[in-house]
Amino acid sequence: MKLRGVAIGAGYFSDFHFDAWQRMPGVEIIGLCDQYESKAKSKALQYGIPNYFTSIENMLEMDDIDFIDIITPPVTHYELVKKAADKGLAIICQKPIAPDANEAVEMVNYAKKLNVPLMIHENFRFQPWHREIKKLLDQNLIGELNKITHFCRMGDGWGDDAYLARQPYFQDYKRLLIYETGIHFIDTYRFLAGEFKDVFAKLRRLNPVIKGEDSGMMVFEMESGVWITCDFSRFNESNAENARYTFGEFTFEGSKGTIRLYPDGNITIQKLGAKETKHKYMHNQIGFAGDCVYATQKHFIDSLINKTPFETSGEDYLKSLSIQERIYAACSI
Amino acid sequence: MKLRGVAIGAGYFSDFHFDAWQRMPGVEIIGLCDQYESKAKSKALQYGIPNYFTSIENMLEMDDIDFIDIITPPVTHYELVKKAADKGLAIICQKPIAPDANEAVEMVNYAKKLNVPLMIHENFRFQPWHREIKKLLDQNLIGELNKITHFCRMGDGWGDDAYLARQPYFQDYKRLLIYETGIHFIDTYRFLAGEFKDVFAKLRRLNPVIKGEDSGMMVFEMESGVWITCDFSRFNESNAENARYTFGEFTFEGSKGTIRLYPDGNITIQKLGAKETKHKYMHNQIGFAGDCVYATQKHFIDSLINKTPFETSGEDYLKSLSIQERIYAACSI
Structure with a gap:
């Protein structure tokens, strides 16, 4: 059975994410959210993602989501991580983690408290x-x-x-x-x-x-x-x-x-x-950069499946x- | 009329000096001194230098010397500069100036006090x-x-x-x-x-x-x-x-x-x-290194002739x- 993910954010760098998810066996992205409907729709179409949203809450109401890929700007990360963690989802979140170090620590602690797997999408x-x-x-x-x-x-x-x-x-x-x-x-x-x-x-x-x-x-x-x-x-x-x-x-x-x-x-x-x-x-x-987005996301998936720590x-x-x-x-x- | 120089030191790097002097118009090296007679003799022969010595005092008794090229280790520089400055010779002296900074300052001041031109052979x-x-x-x-x-x-x-x-x-x-x-x-x-x-x-x-x-x-x-x-x-x-x-x-x-x-x-x-x-x-x-020894020595000679400052x-x-x-x-x- 495939791991089912959702994603939020359809900006410049998200193409690398969606392209990598699309090529990865054992994973399907079932929903995509962006504040702009036109962007959400066109990216969903482009990458064969069956559902698109402009509201994270609506997206997270879908059944059987395993993980979320957060591809939005840093200022949004903490709120999104909270919502995803509250639903018990595994999270992969782009860097920078947050606008400042304090918020980054809070965000990491939040996921830890709820015992939710949180990996930072650091691809270099x-x-x-x-x-x-x-x-x-x-x-x-x-x-x-x-x-x-x-x-x-x-x-x-x-x-x-x-x-x-x-x-x-x-x-x-x-x-x-x-x-x-x-x-x-x-x-x-x-x-x-x-x-x-x-x-x-x-x-x-x-x-x-x-x-x-x-x-x-x-x-x-x-x-x-x-x-x-x-x-x-x-x-x-x-x-x-x-x-x-x-x-x-x-x-x-x-x-x-x-x-x-x-x-x-x-x-x-x-x-x-x-x-x-x-x-x-x-x-x-x-x-x-040498397909490192793929390798990063693959590490996330492998670690989830094998229950091993994220690097x-x-x-x-x-x-x-x-x-x-x-x-x-x-x-x- | 050619500028007449003497040189002291016949070690590894002196070959670059003698080779450059030999190629330089308007300069002749009339004496060479080294503590080892065999080295002094063979270098003098190699570069067509008419006189060789094992004693700096003897060398400095020659007539009409314009300058000295000091190519010996740093520990000897100050004493040699003193002897040459006392004779009123223009001096070009290899680096490092001296074993320590205090001695370097003393040496520079000595030449300055006697109003003797002193250039450091810094070729880079x-x-x-x-x-x-x-x-x-x-x-x-x-x-x-x-x-x-x-x-x-x-x-x-x-x-x-x-x-x-x-x-x-x-x-x-x-x-x-x-x-x-x-x-x-x-x-x-x-x-x-x-x-x-x-x-x-x-x-x-x-x-x-x-x-x-x-x-x-x-x-x-x-x-x-x-x-x-x-x-x-x-x-x-x-x-x-x-x-x-x-x-x-x-x-x-x-x-x-x-x-x-x-x-x-x-x-x-x-x-x-x-x-x-x-x-x-x-x-x-x-x-x-791009014939920089020649360029350095040429700068010394040109500055002496034109009475301009050494870089x-x-x-x-x-x-x-x-x-x-x-x-x-x-x-x-």
Whole structure:
């Protein structure tokens, strides 16, 4: 029998969700809700979803719902989680969790109190290159890891029309770079290298038309002793064909060599004293960023079926969020 | 009439000096001194230098010496500068100036008191790509500069035999990475982006066989507001054909685009919204690192002839040294 889900939110990113659900065996999305009927209707039609709603309450009155996928803006998440948790549904909810850290904690606690499974839809750690590199690191391929260097230039944040095409509300975010995007990286670093110890950060606004920060330099020391540097700007541009595939270049250095991740998804290995060689693995330019939305949603479904913990449970994700808060506390822009 | 110079020190790096002097019109090296007679003799023979010595005093008794080139280890510099300054010679002296900052200040003051021209042989800022990029920045090609990103992996510092082939005494340096090499970068950043304001730094030793630090991460904010990040390791390796040509990759980002310097000396320009294109300029794989030793020594000679200030006068170089001291003060390894 298939797991039956409903979804709320039909904005820019929801297409990646619906596309992934549609391709996933063992799952059917039986209802879709959006505040705008036209959007709800057209997306439902597009993805073969049999019911659409403009009211969450109406949608949740359907029979035999197993889970809800929350794809709306952060400001709505807590209320929606409450309603879904009250119905006992398993929840997968997009990030950022909430407008601020307090509300995020409350939301996570609410689901916990009702013993409802809550996973945050954090997809970066599920990108195929990070899964592959984590495996290589665990195999001790480059010895003891000492440094992760991440250089990311999204280049969608310059000019008066910055962000308008894709996510226009970004211009008004008081916190942009880390709150919206850097949180992905923080979580991915935790996946790759464990928990954080020291945080150094500088943030600034390069484009005067926006309210928040669009550029930052972070230096982290992890509990393991690994250093991670994150040099991140949405203003300046990458020279990659596609700056939104791997979201930057990564270098992993250890006592025995170097692993590099290139913006086209290529991974190379260079043992100390040897030549750099290409490492073969599977990754595809389908869906979002190596089809990581699919992998994230698949992890949610598999964990529900197997009753195993989510990697990015609400509780776990609060750890990533606490690093975000330390970064903002270290800077004022 | 030619300028007549003498030189002291016939170690690893002196070949670059003698080769450059030999190619330079208007200069002749008339004497060479080294504590080992065999080395002094063979280098003198190799470069057509008519006299060799094992005593600096004897060498300085020659007639009509205009300048001295000091190519010995730092611990000897102050004494040699004193002797040369007492004779009224113009001095070009290798870096590091001295074993510690106090001695460096004393040495610079000594030459100043005697009104003797003293230039520090700091060659990195004279590398052709930095001269070219400085010109492009001054032409406002990428608008207002906001960031310089420098990633350098020398890779000569791993294994039990680290540094033994070229500069074996490096293993015993209590300060290695910044004192010996990072000082080049500091001075180059000053050339490119003016004076320093804030200094963040982390240093560590990755190779346990050495005494000093071989790896570091620095984040600088300049008085101009430009951020500079220097991610530097002598332990881990580059994937460049030659890691000792440009000494790393550089990215210069501004309000209108990006200039990139690749390890093979290629410079590219990428205006915002446009493709990355190659920028043509002159650079050659002769001498050391784009023949910057030649350019440095040429600057010394030209400045003497034209009675213009040295870019890297003793006094100016103390500013670079003060940043080195701030870096070490910020860290203990």
